[in-house]
């Protein structure tokens with residue numbers, strides 16, 4: 001039995017696992033299931049809250065009164081940290097990549113509304129964001145505050161626990177529904193969701209393979225990143241785990257024009273799923289991954305999913321990312 005470290009109770013768990021009933025974009029002989037992690041809790045919905053339950057528990061253990069984290073202007077993770085910080089009475093400082101927009105929208109607006117302090121770094125300055133965080137932490141210390149730094153996406157050896165725990169939850173879901181899916185699919189951006197599902201899948205002896213669609217970087221990057229995070233996790237928590245036992249499968253080919261930008265086909269898929277089943281994906285993460293999954297399912301021998309009959313798509317949230325890109329949807 002694996003022993004979990006201290007964890008806050010923030011998310012509404014377990015999230016539902018339901019079969020897609022009306023969407024007709026996939027092959028007729030495959031059941032697509034949605035793990036509804038967009039419902040982990042209204043404003044703080046999405047995958048980040050699962051990781052932050054562990055990261056913020058660690059921050060409290062270390063006696064910190066401030067959370068500091070970083071990401072893109074429309075980072076769901078930064079918004080989730082800002083909202084949770086407000087709920088828990090912790091100060092939040094976000095370091096965001098890009099120029100300050102004239103009017104904040106989507107996740108950024110939520111960050112401001114939640115009272116977060118925001119520092120912007122230009123693309124050129126971004127490679128020094130961890131150094132900037134260290135300087136800011138030193139400033140907080142001088143002011144009598146202790147800031148806890150959470151890396152991009154809370155994807156590190158602490159945040160990894162979030163989707164290890166989610167894998168245990170999925171295993172229970174499968175038992176409850178008497179299904180044995182061959183694949184679990186997610187979007188991968190900073191690697192923590194994919195890494196956690198892979199480790200959890202091994203620890204809890206699941207049959208389903210995890211296949212992730214990259215929304216930034218490439219398969220080699222996720223290979224390295226996940227191995228690094230898992231190695232640090234093994235060391236920090238003194239866990240005997242064979243790194244080579246996980247099969248890191250990152251399906252490339254659906255990144256489109258790059259991180260945060262999507263081709264028209266992704267917007268079409270988002271609109272199709274919303275119309276068919278009232279489920280909302282976003283163009284940065286879930287829309288791209290879902291579009292990739294369905295495109296593969298429609299290939300010969302079912303593309304990246306040989307032998308598939310039941311497939312689970314982890315809906316990791318991201319709804320606020322739709323609004324800043326509303327001009328890309330076309331309605332006849």
Ligand SMILES: Cc1ncc(COP(=O)(O)O)c(C=O)c1O
Pocket residue numbers: 046047075076077153155187188189190191192193194285286316317318319
């Ligand atoms: C909505 C959403 N889905 C998926 C991801 C990818 O998760 P991860 O960063 O754990 O790879 C993110 C964050 O990057 C996200 O905000």
